[in-house]
Amino acid sequence: MDVTTPASTDPWLIVGLGNPGPEYAMNRHNVGFMVVDLLAERIGGKFKRAGKAQAQVLEGRLGPAGPASRRVVLAKPASYMNLSGGPVNALKDFYKVPVANVVAVHDELDIDYGVLRLKLGGGDNGHNGLKSMTKAMGPDYHRLRFGIGRPPGRMQVADFVLKDFSSAERKELDYFVDRAADAVECLVTEGLERAQSAYNS
Numbered sequence: 001m002d003v004t005t006p007a008s009t010d011p012w013l014i015v016g017l018g019n020p021g022p023e024y025a026m027n028r029h030n031v032g033f034m035v036v037d038l039l040a041e042r043i044g045g046k047f048k049r050a051g052k053a054q055a056q057v058l059e060g061r062l063g064p065a066g067p068a069s070r071r072v073v074l075a076k077p078a079s080y081m082n083l084s085g086g087p088v089n090a091l092k093d094f095y096k097v098p099v100a101n102v103v104a105v106h107d108e109l110d111i112d113y114g115v116l117r118l119k120l121g122g123g124d125n126g127h128n129g130l131k132s133m134t135k136a137m138g139p140d141y142h143r144l145r146f147g148i149g150r151p152p153g154r155m156q157v158a159d160f161v162l163k164d165f166s167s168a169e170r171k172e173l174d175y176f177v178d179r180a181a182d183a184v185e186c187l188v189t190e191g192l193e194r195a196q197s198a199y200n201s
Contacts, residue, residue: 011071012062012188013097014039015088017106017129020078028148029081029161031177032105032129035146036074038181047076053090054078063189070188073097082128085136092137102141103184104133107161111147113169114176115201116183119143120192142187146180 016036017029024030040047043060050057056076063069073095077087092102100120106129111117121140124130133141151160165173183199 010101011073011095011097012101012103013073013075013088013092013095014103014184014188015075015077015084015091015105015133017081017084017104017127018076019081020076024162026164027162028107028165031107031146031148031180033076034173034177035105035144035180035184036076038177039072039184040074042181042185043072043074047074049078050075050087050091050094053094054083054087055091057091062185068189072188082132084129085132085134088133089136099137099140100142101188102133102137103144103187104130104141105144105180105184106130106146107148108145109148109150109157109161111145111149113147113149114172114179115147116180116199117143117145117147118183118187118192118196118200119145142192144180144183144187146176 014036016032018033019030040058043058045058045060047056047058055078058074060072061069062072075091077084079087106127120142124134151157183195186198187195
């Protein structure tokens with residue numbers, strides 16, 4: 001079976017990457033959490049602690065009502081970003097999710113702010129959350145890369161990603177997060193090629 005084509009009976013695990021705690025909530029590094037929070041609103045449920053896995057999870061369905069909808073597990077690791085792989089791998093095994101049905105939603109420095117890129121597999125490009133996930137379960141999962149741009153001037157990358165979005169960026173943030181959530185829905189209901197065609201800028 002083509003790994004880019006979802007099987008209707010297999011669940012999807014949609015992971016927002018970020019750091020737990022209110023002090024990180026609006027950081028650029030936490031845009032993955034923002035996207036899965038919006039998906040949780042669409043499902044109409046609340047996150048709960050997942051058993052032994054260090055994560056908050058929500059089970060539900062995405063997509064149009066009926067056979068076209070897909071069973072999904074939304075997840076926010078409760079570990080810090082660089083330890084995301086363990087909780088994600090535990091959830092993948094618990095919910096019996098194929099690796100190709102795991103989606104990591106994360107910030108991406110090498111793409112302009114608000115630009116989206118969907119892909120299957122690949123490297124981690126220095127992103128600690130992806131690095132941890134790949135170490136735990138290999139690289140063959142989907143990624144939704146949410147562009148945050150490069151730091152201005154001589155600002156260090158670590159300082160930039162752990163700062164809140166600027167006031168100018170926040171004016172468009174809700175729109176971009178909404179579009180990213182749409183892209184995830186399209187991926188799980190219609191497949192990678194269709195989602196790339198519609199949402200890769």
